[in-house]
Amino acid sequence: MSVTATENxxxxxxxxxxxxxxxxxxxxxxxxFEPDIxxxxxxxxxxxxxxxxxxxxxxxxxxxxQETGGTFKSEPQAVAASGDLVFVQSTTAGQRQGRSLETEDxxxxxxxxxxxxxxxxxVREHAKANEFWK
Numbered sequence: 247m248s249v250t251a252t253e254n255x256x257x258x259x260x261x262x263x264x265x266x267x268x269x270x271x272x273x274x275x276x277x278x279f280e281p282d283i284x285x286x287x288x289x290x291x292x293x294x295x296x297x298x299x300x301x302x303x304x305x306x307x308x309x310x311x312q313e314t315g316g317t318f319k320s321e322p323q324a325v326a327a328s329g330d331l332v333f334v335q336s337t338t339a340g341q342r343q344g345r346s347l348e349t350e351d352x353x354x355x356x357x358x359x360x361x362x363x364x365x366x367x368x369v370r371e372h373a374k375a376n377e378f379w380k
Contacts, residue, residue, distance in 0.1 A: 253327035256357040260332045263355075263362065264322050270311060272304050279303060280361045287367030291379030303365075313379075314340040320351070330357050340378070347378040 266274035289295035318340035332355040356364040
């Protein structure tokens with residue numbers, strides 16, 4: 247099955263978001279997200295798991311950077327698209343309060359009209375991640 251032009255554009259958009267996140271470039275992330283973006287994932291320690299609206303999602307990223315002293319990384323390992331959905335298998339790592347995190351996640355991005363509308367975060371090793379964020 248071949249990838250459509252729209253799917254390629256959606257993949258490029260999500261990759262641009264990962265690069266902006268890596269650089270701490272909240273201005274670019276703000277441009278890539280719909281104002282009413284929804285982030286849903288598991289509640290883990292200091293992370294509440296569900297964030298509604300661009301400001302709340304960006305604030306959660308700031309919290310992640312602050313909590314980890316800027317050590318948090320999320321690197322895409324595999325990316326695929328189907329219509330307006332982009333699937334990313336990523337590795338995440340960071341240091342926090344003497345603890346280390348290294349795990350895999352899957353994020354499902356919904357893209358609408360060239361912007362990210364929703365992100366669903368699935369954590370492979372929830373207990374390990376929860377221990378890191380407690």
